[in-house]
Amino acid sequence: MPAMSSVLAKRSTRVILTAVVAIALIVAPLILPAFANQTLVRIGVYAVAVLGLNIVMGYTGQVNLGQIFFVGLGAYVTAYGVNHDWNIILVFVAACVVPGIVGLLVALAAARLGGLAIAMVTIALPIVGVPLAKRLDEFTGGSQGTSARFTDAPDWSGLYNDQWQFYIVLLVTVGAFLLGRSLVRGKYGRAFGVVKENEAVAASMGISPYRTKVLAFTVASIFGGASGFLYLAAVQYTSPETLSFGHSISLVAAMVIGGAGSIIGALIGGAYYVFVPQLTNAIDPNLTAISQGAILLVVLFLLPQGLVSLPRVIRRLSRRRPARSTPSGNPPQNSPVHQPAPAAAPEGLEKTERQDRS
Amino acid sequence: MGTFIQLVVDGLSTGSIYAALALAIVLVNQATGLINFAQGGMAVLSAYIAYAFTRLGLPLVLAILAAVVISFVIGAVIERFLVRRFEGGDPDTAVVVTIGLLSLVTGIAAIFWGYNNLAFPSLFPLTSVEILGAVVSVRSLATTVTIVAIMVVLQVLFLRTKLGLALRAVADNPASAAFSGLAVGRLLMVGWGLAAVLGAIAGVLVAPQLTLTPGMLDTALVYALAAVILGGLSSPIGCVVAASAIGVLENLVAVYVPLIGHDLKIAVPFVLIFVILVIRPQGLFGRKVVVRV
Numbered sequence: 001m002p003a004m005s006s007v008l009a010k011r012s013t014r015v016i017l018t019a020v021v022a023i024a025l026i027v028a029p030l031i032l033p034a035f036a037n038q039t040l041v042r043i044g045v046y047a048v049a050v051l052g053l054n055i056v057m058g059y060t061g062q063v064n065l066g067q068i069f070f071v072g073l074g075a076y077v078t079a080y081g082v083n084h085d086w087n088i089i090l091v092f093v094a095a096c097v098v099p100g101i102v103g104l105l106v107a108l109a110a111a112r113l114g115g116l117a118i119a120m121v122t123i124a125l126p127i128v129g130v131p132l133a134k135r136l137d138e139f140t141g142g143s144q145g146t147s148a149r150f151t152d153a154p155d156w157s158g159l160y161n162d163q164w165q166f167y168i169v170l171l172v173t174v175g176a177f178l179l180g181r182s183l184v185r186g187k188y189g190r191a192f193g194v195v196k197e198n199e200a201v202a203a204s205m206g207i208s209p210y211r212t213k214v215l216a217f218t219v220a221s222i223f224g225g226a227s228g229f230l231y232l233a234a235v236q237y238t239s240p241e242t243l244s245f246g247h248s249i250s251l252v253a254a255m256v257i258g259g260a261g262s263i264i265g266a267l268i269g270g271a272y273y274v275f276v277p278q279l280t281n282a283i284d285p286n287l288t289a290i291s292q293g294a295i296l297l298v299v300l301f302l303l304p305q306g307l308v309s310l311p312r313v314i315r316r317l318s319r320r321r322p323a324r325s326t327p328s329g330n331p332p333q334n335s336p337v338h339q340p341a342p343a344a345a346p347e348g349l350e351k352t353e354r355q356d357r358s
Numbered sequence: 359m360g361t362f363i364q365l366v367v368d369g370l371s372t373g374s375i376y377a378a379l380a381l382a383i384v385l386v387n388q389a390t391g392l393i394n395f396a397q398g399g400m401a402v403l404s405a406y407i408a409y410a411f412t413r414l415g416l417p418l419v420l421a422i423l424a425a426v427v428i429s430f431v432i433g434a435v436i437e438r439f440l441v442r443r444f445e446g447g448d449p450d451t452a453v454v455v456t457i458g459l460l461s462l463v464t465g466i467a468a469i470f471w472g473y474n475n476l477a478f479p480s481l482f483p484l485t486s487v488e489i490l491g492a493v494v495s496v497r498s499l500a501t502t503v504t505i506v507a508i509m510v511v512l513q514v515l516f517l518r519t520k521l522g523l524a525l526r527a528v529a530d531n532p533a534s535a536a537f538s539g540l541a542v543g544r545l546l547m548v549g550w551g552l553a554a555v556l557g558a559i560a561g562v563l564v565a566p567q568l569t570l571t572p573g574m575l576d577t578a579l580v581y582a583l584a585a586v587i588l589g590g591l592s593s594p595i596g597c598v599v600a601a602s603a604i605g606v607l608e609n610l611v612a613v614y615v616p617l618i619g620h621d622l623k624i625a626v627p628f629v630l631i632f633v634i635l636v637i638r639p640q641g642l643f644g645r646k647v648v649v650r651v
Binding site for chain 2: 057058061063109112113119120121123124127128131132134135245249252253256257260286287288289290291292293294296297300301304
């Protein structure tokens, strides 16, 4: 019984929390200024890319330094489709499928290789991608890049462009995160984890490490392509510069700083990717490189698990201190979720432990 | 035929630069099991330090020696106070740490010396000699010879000296190395220091040719990484051979295969990697690592 009540409490708080967040996200673009909307839109764009990267790196343990290539590919496919007047749903599907197929082909060869070799193969993608995009100017517009407008708000909606873009990005981002969440929590997510920990054990359990790695890489490429579609929805322009190696590295940094192997971490990573350059540029454009490097190192030094572990670390620190000073010890006040459990089960393990200590 | 030989010679000379960086990467990897993406950035910083000493009026050779010594200290300090925290942890995190380090080091160089190209004096005369109909500059010849000499010294260090044996032992199994009485921490610092010295030498050798900028070695680093993977992470000779091969091949392909040309020649080493690793996953000269469960 007590267990059930705590679950209920947990679920109801979750439902309420989700509803509050959902309403806030739907209302937000209507009241926020355009610049804030555009920033949120870009966070959504990169959060999807980081989510894909998280699935292949954080969950499956394959170092992938080429995620931006798939983002760029998705953006170019979107631009091509829009400029040839394809149906927008078809454009979106193509922007996911084409990078997915390319990712599959790369993975079929790369997943045979272990550890750092896969990092080297993926490093090649953006490095070869940039000159390739310049060369194939028939499709990509060469060095000048290509632009496509398809996200102007229609008249019947009465919205501004930035608000309309917000809703498009919100729709796709939420969809991507729900899909990603059920993927990593289900059968395949468990397979990813086992393959990451030990391939031999995975094989002995009947999980093919090769197929699992190919799957993770392909899924990551599809998410990259979706992110590219969103990028074009938000920025309406893409050039070879979009898929430069530096951006790919920043995506990896964002993933690790947000929290590898965590869905929320991908969202935080997207925010990091957008905010930190803004912040460091505001301080001093000449200091951008040094301050980005410093922020990255400080975060990793203090929180090797990424920013997503911050609440856990704070909770651990705050729990440890009161327990020592006051033996009767109040439970930490910042977690309503856990409060019912000790109240309903007074004979819990925690209490006897405290008695022993006093 | 003259063009062909010229292309090969030029390729060998750029290849030797990739080789120097690749050797530094192999050294760090042998000692710590990490790939240091900041290796190029650290080498550029060393070149800037040498540049600063020459501006103070020090003769070039002394300036370079001073930069080499300082680089050793910087490398050891970075290992002790930054990298050590991430050794043995999640390799993804360690990779990102070195990427952060690259950004930091580049930023430091940019703050002190700016983003403009600076002229770096050359250690070797700027004359050229003719060999088999190809014009070879004395500078690139001397650079190649220096790199080959360093490679031999490294090979001897790793295989013939007690320090080399200890470094290899630490890389192979830090725990049992510690049980045998090796000062693991100090050896790791030495490994990073030596790698920084190698980087410094690469930096001052390349700087006159490329002129000093904070991002001077970014492209070279990519080629060096390719050479490391191709040659095998455990083989200094392998990565020098691979680096030379990459240098020569990209030069030849850029000229003789118009479809690829100069803009796409950077794809060459990676296509090569792709093909070779699928056939031989441990690299051309690497040993196969057998994992027991």
